[in-house]
Amino acid sequence: MxxxxxxxxxxxxxxxxxxxxxxxxxxxxxxxxxxxxxxxEFLANDKPILVQYRGEYYMPIRSFYSEQTFGGDFRTEAKYRDIEVKCLIRSGGLDACFDDPEAVYEDAADGVVDGEPIEKGWALWPPIPYSFNTPNDDIVGAAPSAPDRNHWLGTDDGSRDxxxxxxxxxxxxxxxxxxxxxxxxxxxxxxxxxxxxxxxxxxxxxxxxxxxxxxxxxxxxxxxxxxxxxxxxxxxxxxxxxxxxxxxxxxxxxxxxxxxxxxxxxxxxxxxxxxxxxxxxxxxxxxxxxxxxxxxxxxxxxxxxxxxxxxxxxxxxxxxxxxxxxxxxxxxxxxxxxxxxxxxxxxxxxxxxxxxxxxxxxxxxxxxxxxx
The missing domain is CATH 1.10.3720.10 (MetI-like)
Known part of the structure; x- marks a missing residue:
């Protein structure tokens, strides 16, 4: 019809x-x-589309969630691209994320940390994990940077995608x-x-x-x-x-x-x-x-x-x-x-x-x- x-x-x-x-x-x-x-917002964003944490689902792309929601210490909005927040989400909020976040983050990929099973979480990210105003501080060298696998069209002079x-x-x-x-x-x-x-x-x-x-x-x-x-x-x-x-x-x-x-x-x-x-x-x-x-x-x-x-x-x-x-x-x-x-x-x-x-x-x- x-x-x-x-x-x-x-x-x-x-x-x-x-x-x-x-x-x-x-x-x-x-x-x-x-x-x-x-x-x-679903194609390019510095926030995940969907987060599963301790059996519950969150949509950071639409709602405000503080770092405390995922086991952190701050009441400000969680910075989802930080390795500490990624570790907290994947490991279910383990305190060890504040000591050695990269190691715990990698170990939590298998659902086991220090030999103990954990309630593993996950985050679904947009294809481009940067918003229009997100500076990438991890770029090596001066901005603007040339196109690469992380920035398909490079970055501008503000290190933005x-x-x-x-x-x-x-x-x-x-x-x-x-x-x-x-x-x-x-x-x-x-x-x-x-x-x-x-x-x-x-x-x-x-x-x-x-x-x-x-x-x-x-x-x-x-x-x-x-x-x-x-x-x-x-x-x-x-x-x-x-x-x-x-x-x-x-x-x-x-x-x-x-x-x-x-x-x-x-x-x-x-x-x-x-x-x-x-x-x-x-x-x-x-x-x-x-x-x-x-x-x-x-x-x-x-x-x-x-x-x-x-x-x-x-x-x-x-x-x-x-x-x-x-x-x-x-x-x-x-x-x-x-x-x-x-x-x-x-x-x-x-x-x-x-x-x-x-x-x-x-x-x-x-x-x-x-x-x-």
Missing amino acids: ALIKLGPLGQRRWRNFKKNRRAFWSLILFSLLFGLSLFA VLARVIYGFRLSVLFTLIVTVVASLIGIAAGAAMGYFGGWVDLFFQRMLEIWGGIPGLYVIIIMFAIFGRSFWLLVFLTVLFGWPALTGVVRAEFLRARNFEYVRAAKALGVSDSKIMFRHILPNAMVATLTLMPFIITGTIGGLATLDFLGYGLPSSAPSLGELTLQAKQNLQAPWLAFTAFFTFAIMLSLLVFVFEGVRDAFDPRKVFA
């Missing part, structure tokens, strides 16, 4: 989209990558872009529709407003607001939407100006159909092709804008995983080419997949294009 029941028009558009093989496979690949990034930061940064960039694009598009489409359909003083008012709005330096406003309120994800979303919504207004306005005098619009008005139904049920679907044509540029521009702000130091908080900050590190550490290659291929793959997908969506909404 289909989760979403499409009408005849929707089914035709979906068939056209699937026949565009590049767009269809780009959608599958991007959905797979984004779906995996949504579970980033690059692959973990890419996974978290990819998720954050896509979520930021989707939120900004959806909200800004809804506002821009509504404003453009009102301008083109009603014309007159409504169109005149919005035109003058857009002229004033376009003259405001958005980057300076973002810098000033961050200086006052501090850097935060939602503040950056709000400011980006505030200066990004006019992107679709012009093209939507033009389509509504062109279509408002068509015969079917006049017939609908003569039959007493409300203006809102005419605008969004009859005219807007015909304006979607021109609207979707600009969508790839808006999405890539939003991702590029976020990366630029992070590169300049005016983007997301410094504690957040940022692809733009990774690009800045690549610039500052030319002796570590893996940082530059990682940043380049991450942006190239992400932007290419999104552009291909929205090109397919645009063509699927275009009634003039029918794929064989």
